[in-house]
Amino acid sequence: MLELKAVTKRFGDKTAVDSASFEVDKPKMIGIIGRSGAGKSTLLRILNRLSDASDGQILYDGTDITALKGAQRRAWQSRCAMIFQQFNLVPRMDVVSNVLHGTLNRRSTLATMFNLYPRDDIHKAIEILDRLGIAEQAPKRAEALSGGQQQRVAIARALMQDPSIILADEPIASLDPMNAQIVMDALRRIHEEDGRMVIANLHTLDTARRYCDRVIGMRDGRIVFDGLPDQLTTGAARDIYGAGADFSEAATSTAIETLDRTQRGVVPA
Amino acid sequence: MTDAALSGRTRTEVDRIQDSYMAQVRRRRMYGGLTLAIFVLLMVSGFVVADGRNAGGFWDGWRQMLDFPADVLSEAWEKRANLPGLLVRYFPALIETINIAAASTLIGAIFGLVLSLLSTRGLARWPRLIPLFRRFMDILRAVPEIVIALVLIFILGGGPVPAMIAIALHTAGALGKLYSEVAENADLKPVEGLASTGATWSQRMWLGVLPQVAPNFLSYTLLRFEINIRASAILGFVGAGGIGFELRNAMAWGPGRFDEAAAIFLLLFGTIVFFDQISSRYRNKLTEGT
Numbered sequence: 001m002l003e004l005k006a007v008t009k010r011f012g013d014k015t016a017v018d019s020a021s022f023e024v025d026k027p028k029m030i031g032i033i034g035r036s037g038a039g040k041s042t043l044l045r046i047l048n049r050l051s052d053a054s055d056g057q058i059l060y061d062g063t064d065i066t067a068l069k070g071a072q073r074r075a076w077q078s079r080c081a082m083i084f085q086q087f088n089l090v091p092r093m094d095v096v097s098n099v100l101h102g103t104l105n106r107r108s109t110l111a112t113m114f115n116l117y118p119r120d121d122i123h124k125a126i127e128i129l130d131r132l133g134i135a136e137q138a139p140k141r142a143e144a145l146s147g148g149q150q151q152r153v154a155i156a157r158a159l160m161q162d163p164s165i166i167l168a169d170e171p172i173a174s175l176d177p178m179n180a181q182i183v184m185d186a187l188r189r190i191h192e193e194d195g196r197m198v199i200a201n202l203h204t205l206d207t208a209r210r211y212c213d214r215v216i217g218m219r220d221g222r223i224v225f226d227g228l229p230d231q232l233t234t235g236a237a238r239d240i241y242g243a244g245a246d247f248s249e250a251a252t253s254t255a256i257e258t259l260d261r262t263q264r265g266v267v268p269a
Numbered sequence: 270m271t272d273a274a275l276s277g278r279t280r281t282e283v284d285r286i287q288d289s290y291m292a293q294v295r296r297r298r299m300y301g302g303l304t305l306a307i308f309v310l311l312m313v314s315g316f317v318v319a320d321g322r323n324a325g326g327f328w329d330g331w332r333q334m335l336d337f338p339a340d341v342l343s344e345a346w347e348k349r350a351n352l353p354g355l356l357v358r359y360f361p362a363l364i365e366t367i368n369i370a371a372a373s374t375l376i377g378a379i380f381g382l383v384l385s386l387l388s389t390r391g392l393a394r395w396p397r398l399i400p401l402f403r404r405f406m407d408i409l410r411a412v413p414e415i416v417i418a419l420v421l422i423f424i425l426g427g428g429p430v431p432a433m434i435a436i437a438l439h440t441a442g443a444l445g446k447l448y449s450e451v452a453e454n455a456d457l458k459p460v461e462g463l464a465s466t467g468a469t470w471s472q473r474m475w476l477g478v479l480p481q482v483a484p485n486f487l488s489y490t491l492l493r494f495e496i497n498i499r500a501s502a503i504l505g506f507v508g509a510g511g512i513g514f515e516l517r518n519a520m521a522w523g524p525g526r527f528d529e530a531a532a533i534f535l536l537l538f539g540t541i542v543f544f545d546q547i548s549s550r551y552r553n554k555l556t557e558g559t
Contacts, residue, residue: 096290114301115294122294126287135286139293 001025002165002197007056007066009042009221016042018221019056024214027164027197029188031212031229033205035241039221040201044167047199048082049073060165078105081158085170087150091143095134095153098142099125102160121160128156132186148179155186159194166190168200172207184211205237344524345531355532359515363536365429366511369504370497373433377440377497378490384441385448386474391457394470409442418504432509436500444493451485452478484555491548498544502537512537 006019017039024030032040045051047058049065058065060076068076081102089098100117102125107117129135132152137145142153151171158166168187172180188211191198202208208215209229217225217232217240225232225240320328345352386392388402414435421431460477468476479486505513512533519529 114305115297117294119291122291123287126290127283130283130286135283138286138290 001027001061003059005057005059007043007046007053007058009039009046009051010054015221017046017053020218020221020223021056022216022223022226024197027191027195028213029191029198029200029211030214030216031200031202031208032216032218033202033208033240034218036203038218040218041169043218044082044169044199044201047165048080048167049077050082074105078102078161079163080165080167081161081163083151083154083158083166083168083171085173087147087154087174089142089150089153089157092141094139094141095129095145096122096125096138098153099129099156099160102157105161125156125160128159129153131159132156133182146179147175148182151175151179151183152186155183155190159190163196165197165199168198170201170203173203180207187211205232208232340524341527341531341534344527348528351528352532352535355529356536359512359529359533359536362510362512362515363540366501366505366513367498367540369429369433369436369501369509369511370494373436373440373501374490374494374497376433377437378444378486378493380437380441381444381448382486384445385452386478388445389449389452392452392455392460392474392478406442406445409438410446412439414439414500415504415507418509419507422508427508427510429510432501432504432511435504435509436497439500440493440497444489447489448482448486451482451489455481488552488555491552495541495544495548498540 002024004021004023006021007017008015008019009017020039020043032043034040042051046053047065049068053066056066065076090101097115100121103117103121104112111117126135126138129138129152132155134145134149134152134156137149137153142150145153151174155166155171166187171187172183175183184207187198187200190196200212202212209232212229215225215227215229215232216223217236219240219242225236384402384406387394388399388406390396390399393399393402417438418432418435421434422428425431455478459481460473463473463477501509501511502513502516505511505515506517508514516530516533516537519526519533
């Protein structure tokens with residue numbers, strides 16, 4: 001279904017993604033983990049064609065995604081929705097308009113300039129918002145909503161695209177634990193009920209273990225782990241994050257030492 | 270679609286939200302349509318009025334619009350051998366024009382800086398006088414620099430100084446307005462910190478505000494410098510010297526000296542491109558913070 005063949009992205013002499021390859025044969029919920037700068041976001045942006053790969057191929061149902069141009073590329077982007085860490089909504093427009101932006105690929109510029117969305121689309125947008133539990137926010141401006149609500153508006157925009165794949169770039173990194181759970185539950189439900197593939201960059205291991213069918217670990221641009229959540233042991237996680245065995249203990253002891261020193265030392269006047 | 274079926278809410282409530290939102294959309298579309306209609310009406314009526322008052326009429330004249338440039342170009346092409354010599358001959362006049370622009374930008378920027386700080390809410394030395402300084406800047410901007418220049422040339426006689434003063438006055442008003450909008454967004458915490466140490470108003474401005482806004486101020490000043498080069502070239506037309514004066518002479522003579530006009534156009538174009546490149550490079554450097 002989806003196949004990445006040695007996808008590589010270079011910025012100058014730095015390699016952000018280093019020949020990443022994996023294959024997905026049916027819609028799954030996939031989590032990508034790794035520390036910041038490991039190339040997770042770059043990989044998702046290449047999948048959505050927000051940025052171009054320097055090398056390699058991405059095949060979806062036999063079509064080479066990386067070679068698409070112009071209108072075809074935009075058509076792919078509409079089939080491959082993206083959700084961002086900072087929500088990336090238009091803050092001054094109302095919630096429904098933001099959701100309707102999911103239909104932009106099908107509409108002409110002139111029609112969108114004059115806000116001429118079909119009645120059916122508007123109704124569908126509100127139904128999607130209702131599905132995510134925020135229908136009553138419909139007429140409000142996006143900036144008036146809380147972070148968790150805004151992220152759900154972003155998910156609604158993605159659903160409005162009726163995509164086969166939903167890419168989520170750190171969808172819960174800016175949210176408190178309560179909202180994070182609501183958003184992750186929503187993504188999981190979309191995956192299970194609609195059968196859409198979800199690929200999410202995550203920065204917490206327990207989220208990846210709890211919600212995903214498959215976990216891919218990246219380190220310095222390379223894929224270093226690809227397996228089931230159960231295979232993601234502490235040892236495997238240490239490898240992905242490049243942390244030593246004594247990492248947490250060392251941090252704690254340093255903190256206590258510093259505390260001791262300040263207590264003993266003379267505070268300058 | 271499965272989207273609707275999963276909601277815990279009753280169907281009627283969603284219907285209500287949909288209906289009220291649709292009403293909102295219809296209202297918004299009506300406003301949009303009205304605005305568009307008014308815009309089209311104004312454009313059409315304005316065009317008809319302007320065309321009626323034109324001596325020649327737009328419809329008869331627009332075909333000849335390219336005749337003059339074509340004349341200049343063809344004559345300049347015939348005498349293209351003269352061009353290098355003419356470029357050298359008019360170079361000093363160009364320097365004079367740039368000089369006027371540079372001096373007036375500098376003086377205008379200094380006055381604009383003071384005026385802007387005096388008219389920014391939260392920073393002003395005398396908050397009650399903000400409207401006064403604002404109106405003063407409005408006046409500086411409202412009077413066209415060519416009018417000031419003409420008056421000053423009448424008093425002081427022709428030459429670069431009246432042009433410099435005229436442009437500087439306009440620059441002070443324009444930059445003051447732009448600066449003050451930047452300064453409005455400055456963070457007031459450093460200013461408060463300095464005030465707590467007993468600093469005077471000028472010290473607070475110099476040390477607390479300027480470091481924050483300097484990149485933006487400089488970028489606006491460079492933009493203004495570009496505009497002032499054009500302005501000082503235009504003022505040459507009314508006798509302020511510089512390359513504009515030469516350009517008027519070359520063009521007023523009509524055919525016969527169009528090669529000179531072309532040389533001057535080339536010089537002006539080159540200068541604008543040159544300073545545009547330099548200032549955009551510096552502005553990028555400043556905004557990116559290097």
